Amino acid sequence: MTMDAKRPESPAAASLPTELLALARELRAEGVALGTAELLDAFAALQQISWEQEADFRSALGATLAKSQEDRHTFDLVYERFMLRRTALAASRDRAADARADAEEGSGAPDGRSRTVLEQLFGSEELSEGELQALRAALVQILSSAGQGPHATESQLRDLARYTVLALGAGAGSGVLGVDLQRIRRTLDLRSEDRPSLPTDDPRRHGVPRAALRRFEALLRRELEAAQIERTGALPPARALRELSRALPSSPLRDLASVQRTIAQLRRALATHSHEARGARTRAHVDIRRTMRASLQSGGVPIVLKERPQRPRRPEIYVVCDVSTSVTSASVFFLSVLHALHDAFRRIRSFLFIERVSEVTDIFEAERDFRALSERLTKHAGVADISGYTDYGRVWSQLRTMIEDDLDRRCTLIILGDARSNGRDPGSADFARLAAHAGRTFWLNPEPRLYWNYGDSVMASYEPYCIPFECWTAAQLEQVVRALARPDSALAS
Amino acid sequence: MSTSGERHAADHAPSHPAESASPTSAVEVREGLRAAGYLPAAETALVCHLALALGKPILVEGPAGVGKTELANALARMTARELIRLQCYEGLDEAKALYEWNYRKQLLRIQAEREPGWREVEGDIFTEEYLLARPLLRAIASEQPVVLLIDEIDKTDQEFEAMLLELLSDFQISIPELGRVAARTTPLVLLTSNNSRELTEALKRRCLYLWLDYPSPEHELAIIRMHTPDLDEQIARRLVEIVALVRTLDVKKPPSIAESIDWARTLLLLGASAIDRDVLTSTLSVIVKHRADLAVVGERLGLSGARPGDDDGRQAA
Ligand SMILES: Nc1ncnc2c1ncn2[C@@H]1O[C@H](COP(=O)(O)OP(=O)(O)O)[C@@H](O)[C@H]1O
Ligand SMILES: [Mg+2]
Numbered sequence: 001m002t003m004d005a006k007r008p009e010s011p012a013a014a015s016l017p018t019e020l021l022a023l024a025r026e027l028r029a030e031g032v033a034l035g036t037a038e039l040l041d042a043f044a045a046l047q048q049i050s051w052e053q054e055a056d057f058r059s060a061l062g063a064t065l066a067k068s069q070e071d072r073h074t075f076d077l078v079y080e081r082f083m084l085r086r087t088a089l090a091a092s093r094d095r096a097a098d099a100r101a102d103a104e105e106g107s108g109a110p111d112g113r114s115r116t117v118l119e120q121l122f123g124s125e126e127l128s129e130g131e132l133q134a135l136r137a138a139l140v141q142i143l144s145s146a147g148q149g150p151h152a153t154e155s156q157l158r159d160l161a162r163y164t165v166l167a168l169g170a171g172a173g174s175g176v177l178g179v180d181l182q183r184i185r186r187t188l189d190l191r192s193e194d195r196p197s198l199p200t201d202d203p204r205r206h207g208v209p210r211a212a213l214r215r216f217e218a219l220l221r222r223e224l225e226a227a228q229i230e231r232t233g234a235l236p237p238a239r240a241l242r243e244l245s246r247a248l249p250s251s252p253l254r255d256l257a258s259v260q261r262t263i264a265q266l267r268r269a270l271a272t273h274s275h276e277a278r279g280a281r282t283r284a285h286v287d288i289r290r291t292m293r294a295s296l297q298s299g300g301v302p303i304v305l306k307e308r309p310q311r312p313r314r315p316e317i318y319v320v321c322d323v324s325t326s327v328t329s330a331s332v333f334f335l336s337v338l339h340a341l342h343d344a345f346r347r348i349r350s351f352l353f354i355e356r357v358s359e360v361t362d363i364f365e366a367e368r369d370f371r372a373l374s375e376r377l378t379k380h381a382g383v384a385d386i387s388g389y390t391d392y393g394r395v396w397s398q399l400r401t402m403i404e405d406d407l408d409r410r411c412t413l414i415i416l417g418d419a420r421s422n423g424r425d426p427g428s429a430d431f432a433r434l435a436a437h438a439g440r441t442f443w444l445n446p447e448p449r450l451y452w453n454y455g456d457s458v459m460a461s462y463e464p465y466c467i468p469f470e471c472w473t474a475a476q477l478e479q480v481v482r483a484l485a486r487p488d489s490a491l492a493s
Numbered sequence: 494m495s496t497s498g499e500r501h502a503a504d505h506a507p508s509h510p511a512e513s514a515s516p517t518s519a520v521e522v523r524e525g526l527r528a529a530g531y532l533p534a535a536e537t538a539l540v541c542h543l544a545l546a547l548g549k550p551i552l553v554e555g556p557a558g559v560g561k562t563e564l565a566n567a568l569a570r571m572t573a574r575e576l577i578r579l580q581c582y583e584g585l586d587e588a589k590a591l592y593e594w595n596y597r598k599q600l601l602r603i604q605a606e607r608e609p610g611w612r613e614v615e616g617d618i619f620t621e622e623y624l625l626a627r628p629l630l631r632a633i634a635s636e637q638p639v640v641l642l643i644d645e646i647d648k649t650d651q652e653f654e655a656m657l658l659e660l661l662s663d664f665q666i667s668i669p670e671l672g673r674v675a676a677r678t679t680p681l682v683l684l685t686s687n688n689s690r691e692l693t694e695a696l697k698r699r700c701l702y703l704w705l706d707y708p709s710p711e712h713e714l715a716i717i718r719m720h721t722p723d724l725d726e727q728i729a730r731r732l733v734e735i736v737a738l739v740r741t742l743d744v745k746k747p748p749s750i751a752e753s754i755d756w757a758r759t760l761l762l763l764g765a766s767a768i769d770r771d772v773l774t775s776t777l778s779v780i781v782k783h784r785a786d787l788a789v790v791g792e793r794l795g796l797s798g799a800r801p802g803d804d805d806g807r808q809a810a
C-alpha cells in the first residue's frame with residue numbers, strides 16, 4: 001500500500017468525518033449493519049480515489065459500507081437522498097453568501113434577509129428575450145456536443161441545469177415540482193427535432209439529441225428538488241425511502257393481504273353503484289316499438305308489455321393491465337389487485353398488455369393461488385413482443401376490436417398502467433371511444449403524479465376520458481376505493 | 494517457501510513491496526483489465542483498485558456466469574501474478590485447503606530408519622520437506638505476491654469460513670509442528686459467492702464488497718464484440734436485446750454472459766445473417782438450458798403454437 005501519493009487537500013475534507021458519520025447514522029436507521037471497521041475502511045478508501053468523479057465516490061463508499069445486494073440497494077437510495085440534501089444545503093449557503101456580498105457591495109445595507117435579495121437577483125425579474133436566447137444558444141451548443149467526453153459533459157450539464165433553474169425557476173417557484181419543471185421546459189422550448197421554420201439565427205432551429213435533452217431535464221428536476229428542499233428547509237427522509245424501497249423486487253407479496261381487504265371494500269362500493277344502474281336498466285327494457293305493435297292488435301290499448309329479449313349478462317368489470325418493464329415493480333402490485341378483483345367479482349374480464357393485449361380471464365379463474373398465478377402469467381404467451389416496449393396506441397385499437405361491442409354503460413373499465421408510450425402514438429381517439437362505451441373508466445397510474453406527462457408519459461391524452469389516480473401501494477388503493485365509493489364518482493361517465 | 498518458528502512471531506506483519514507494475518488508479522486498473530481481455534464495469538475497476546491499494550480482499554457476489562471467476566483470472570494476468578485458485582465444495586477441509594502432511598513419505602522415512610531415536614525422526618519428518626502445501630498455504634508462503642481466488646465460498650460451511658477469516662485477518666497460518674507461516678507479500682484475494690447462503694458478518698466485514706449483476710446492454714454488447722469481433726454488429730445488438738428480454742422472464746436459469754458468448758460463437762459458426770425465427774428456434778437451447786425454461790421462452794418469443802387468451806367470443810358464465 002502506498003500512501004505517499006497524498007491527495008491535494010479538498011475543501012470538503014475538513015467536514016468529511018462528520019458527513020460520513022451522518023451518512024452512517026442514516027444507513028443504520030434504514031437497517032444497514034455498520035460498524036466502526038466499515039467506517040474506517042470507508043475513510044481509507046476515500047484516500048485512494050479522485051474526488052472529481054461522483055460515481056467513484058459513491059462506489060468507494062458502497063464497497064466499504066454495504067456488504068450485500070440488499071444493503072447496497074438501500075445504500076444507493078440513502079446516498080442519493082443524502083447527497084441531494086447536502087448539495088441543496090451547500091448551494092443555499094453559497095447563494096446566501098453571494099447575495100450578502102452583493103448586497104454589501106450594492107446598497108451598503110448589510111441585510112440578513114438574503115432570501116429577498118435572492119429573489120431580486122433571480123426571481124422577480126424576467127429574463128429579457130435577448131438573455132433567454134443567449135441561454136438557449138448555450139444550452140443547444142452544449143447539449144448537442146454531449147456524449148463526447150462523458151465526464152466533462154456531465155458536470156457541465158449539472159452547472160447548466162443549476163444556472164437555468166436560478167435564471168428561470170427560483171423565487172417564482174410554484175412549490176409544485178412538476179409545474180415548475182413544465183414552466184421551465186415551455187420557456188426554454190427546446191426540442192429534439194429540427195425546426196426549419198424558425199429564423200436562421202434562432203438557436204432552436206436545430207434539434208437537440210433526445211438523450212441529452214432527457215438527461216438535462218433529469219438534472220433540472222434534481223436542481224428544482226434541491227431548491228424546494230432549500231425553500232421548505234426539510235426533506236422527509238424516512239418516508240421517502242420506505243416508499244421507494246417498495247420498488248425492491250424482493251418484497252412482492254407483502255401487500256397482498258391489504259390489497260385483498262381493500263378490494264373487498266371496492267366490491268361493496270361498486271355493488272351499490274351497479275344496483276342503481278340495474279334499476280334504470282329494468283325500466284328501459286320495455287321495448288316500446290314492439291309494445292305499440294302489439295297494442296295495435298288489441299285495439300290500440302297497450303296491455304301486453306313486450307320486453308326486449310334479455311341479452312346474456314355481460315361482465316361488469318374490465319381490467320386492462322400494463323405488465324411492461326417500465327412498470328415491473330408495479331406489475332406485481334397490479335397483478336395482486338387483479339387477483340383480488342377476480343376473488344371479489346364474478347363478472348370480470350382481464351387483459352394484460354405490453355405491445356399487444358391478451359385476455360387472461362381464464363387463467364385468473366382457474367388459478368387461485370397468487371404465486372402459482374404469477375408464475376403462469378409470466379409464462380403466458382403472446383403478452384408482448386420481443387421489444388418489451390409498451391404500445392398504448394396499438395393496445396387501444398386492438399382492445400376496441402376485442403371488447404368494444406361488449407361494453408355498455410353498466411361496465412366499469414379499469415386501466416392499470418404508467419402511460420409511458422415510448423414515443424409511440426398514444427391513440428387517444430381509440431381510448432376515448434372505449435371510455436365512451438363503458439360506463440366509467442378509471443386509470444390507476446403507478447407513478448407519482450409529478451412524473452406524469454414528463455419524458456414519454458402521455459397521461460394527459462387520456463385524462464379527459466377517465467378518472468385518473470396515482471396508485472401503487474395498498475394505502476393508495478384504499479384512497480382510490482374511498483374516492484370510488486363517494487356518490488359523485490358515479491358521474492364519472 | 495520458508496517458515497519461521499514462534500520466536501519470529503513478532504514480525505509477522507506482511508510487507509508491501511513496491512510493485513512498479515501495479516496500477517495506481519481506477520482508470521489504470523480499467524485499462525489493465527481491458528488489456529487482459531476483461532471489460533470491467535466502472536465500479537468493478539474501482540473496487541479492484543481499492544483492493545490493491547488497501548490490501549483488502551474483495552467479496553464478489555452475483556448470479557452465475559457474470560464474470561466473477563474471470564475477474565480473478567484477468568487480475569492475475571494484469572498484475573503478472575500467479576493465480577492460485579481454491580475451488581470450494583461441500584465438505585472442503587483444511588487438509589485440502591491449507592496443508593497436509595505427506596504421510597506416505599513420512600512412513601517411508603520412518604521405515605528407512607532401522608534403529609531410530611524417535612525424537613530425531615520426529616524432528617525430521619515434520620519439516621517442510623514432508624509438507625504438502627494446499628492453495629491457501631501456497632498463497633501465503635509465495636515469495637512473489639499472488640492472486641488468490643477462493644471460488645464459490647458459499648459452498649463451504651461456517652467452520653471453514655471461520656478458519657478463512659483468521660487467515661484473512663493475519664495473513665498467517667500456524668502449523669502446530671512447525672510454527673507460524675507468515676505472508677511475506679500480500680496476496681490479492683478474491684472470494685466469490687453465488688449467494689446460495691448468507692456469509693457471516695465477520696467475513697464480510699473483512700472484505701470490500703462487489704455486486705456483479707447482469708451487465709447493461711451496452712456493456713454486454715462490448716463484451717460480445719470483444720469475444721466475437723467477427724460477428725455482425727447488428728446481430729450482436731439483437732442478441733443482447735433478446736438475452737436481456739429472456740432475463741426478465743421467469744426462468745430457472747437466466748442466460749448469463751457465458752451463454753451470450755456461446756450464442757454469439759454459435760451464430761458466427763452458423764454464418765447467420767440475422768436472428769430470425771428459424772435461427773432463434775434452432776439455437777435457443779444455447780442460451781436456455783432447462784427444458785421447462787425452453788417452453789417458457791419459446792412461448793414468450795412466439796416460437797411455438799397458438800397463443801391462448803385470444804378467443805374473443807368468450808362469454809362470461
Ligand atoms: N466483463 C467481462 N469481460 C469479458 N468477458 C467476460 C466478462 N464478464 C464475463 N465474461 C465472460 O463470461 C464467462 C463467464 O464468466 P465467469 O467468470 O465464469 O462467471 P462466474 O464466475 O461469475 O460464474 C467467461 O467466459 C468470461 O470470459
Ligand atoms: Mg465462477
